Amino acid sequence: MTASGHDLSFLGWDDSLAAGLPGGTVPARVARVDRGTADVIAADGHHHARYAAPLRRAVAADPVALPCVGDWAALTWLPEGRYELEAILPRRTAFVRGGVARVSREGLSGDSQGQVLAANVDVVFVAEPALHATDFADLGRIERLLALAWESGASPVVLVTKADLVGEHLPSLLQDVAAAAPGVELHAVSSITGEGVELVRAHLAGSRTAVILGASGAGKSTLVNALAGEQVMETQQVRAGDGRGRHTTVHRELIPLTGGGLVIDTPGIRRVGLYDMSQGVDLVFSDIEDLAEQCRFSDCAHESEPGCAVLAALESGELPERRLQSWRKLQREAAWMARRGDARLQAEATRQWKIIHKSVRGRYRP
CATH class of the missing domain: 1.10.40.50 (Probable gtpase engc; domain 3)
Structure with missing residues (x-):
């Protein structure tokens, strides 16, 4: 049995999840979603499943019910020889982005609908790049992502990526970031030199799932490749001149790692609105x-x-x-x-x- 889908325990499946599986269905984990369909990993391999009518009705009533990467799904086998995604099992954790509030003379405005970016995540890696010595970390973005991470029910960890680019300025940069993230683990990481990669990997012991969040150009895909030990995600260099990143990852995807654990890579996030925020x-x-x-x-x-x-x-x-x-x-x-x-x-x-x-x-x- 391997993490390719033949043994679902590698993907985090356990008895408590099995207890909520509807009769006549089989479990699978959502690896990627598209309009009305999802790529899933089941015990017999990878499948492309369309949404069943009950699920489409649930989504019409509440967009948060839309399947997302990391969800556990109940599949039904159809006579024509394919699976259909019947239902989503209750989420243990959910990283939900709300519509972004905008400030105007009339006050706050925007969209209050939520979007689930990732589900059943154990760790949220908030990645903030250290591009060069004269740059300052976007502490406001870190604080916003940490608020959503805490609210999701997962454990947040802040990663200062591309740490090899700041040299002697790294300690002061880490001090500034630590002040914006009280009580949160903080690691300096360089996917090029390998600094901090093993510390990140330690958070993925067993079948734990992590999602990596951050702006485009934060080095998320490069970090995924470093964790996987091979190139599983396409990467690009930041743009010359302004140091801004290009959008390499264009979709969220669940990636099982050979050494254990799973990572959800995400596109760069430009705007992140709060949603159903309490604590x-x-x-x-x-x-x-x-x-x-x-x-x-x-x-x-x-x-x-x-x-x-x-x-x-x-x-x-x-x-x-x-x-x-x-x-x-x-x-x-x-x-x-x-x-x-x-x-x-x-x-x-x-x-x-x-x-x-x-x-x-x-x-x-x-």
Whole structure:
């Protein structure tokens, strides 16, 4: 038995998942998705399965139910000799990106629909490249991705990739990133020299699944190849002149590694909106939350209130102004998404009641 699909335990299948498998179906893990179809890995190999009618109805009611890479699926064998994707098993973890909120004179606006980027993930690698010594890491992007990682239920790990390019500036760069990621493991990685690759591999022991997130040009595909020990993903150099990355990976894909574990490579993410956020932002900004507990007033907004420990830390230099502004921005966005989500649920409930009322009225019409 190998990780190619003949033994599903290599892909993370266990008894608890088997208990939720509908009768008459067989399990498979989603490796890649397309419109209305998915590439899956089952016990008898790789298959291309179309979505069954029940699944299409579920997706129409809630886009979050759309199959995604990493999902465990229930397949039904059809008489014509092919599998159909009948249902998605309950997700243990889900990395959900919301519509991106935009700030205008009228306030926040945007899309409140969620998109599941990856499911049943154990580790979220947040990759931020160190392009050259004069560049600073995008700490705001790291904080945003970490908030979503915490909310997914997986364990986040920050990777400063291309570490070989910064030389003596690496320690100060790591210090800045560590301050933006309290309580999160941080590794400097170079897929070229091999620095940190084994530390990353250790997070994939057994059949653990990781997803690598970051901007285009962060070296995600190169890292996947280093972990696999062979070229399984196409890579490109960053553009000359501006150091920006090209989009090499154009789809999410589940990649079983020969030495154990699985990795989901993703396209570069330009915009990441929060979705159904409850604790993720608080965990990313645990330093601010700890300070807030010392404020004189329990409902302190940290704007101008007397006895505000957060403002005192800002004044003393203990808390960087950039970090406080980032916290305020993500708090506003999370609150906006929660309001939009409630409005969407209320509208859906109203629509369902109208359907029921119309049905009942038609049934008893003389």
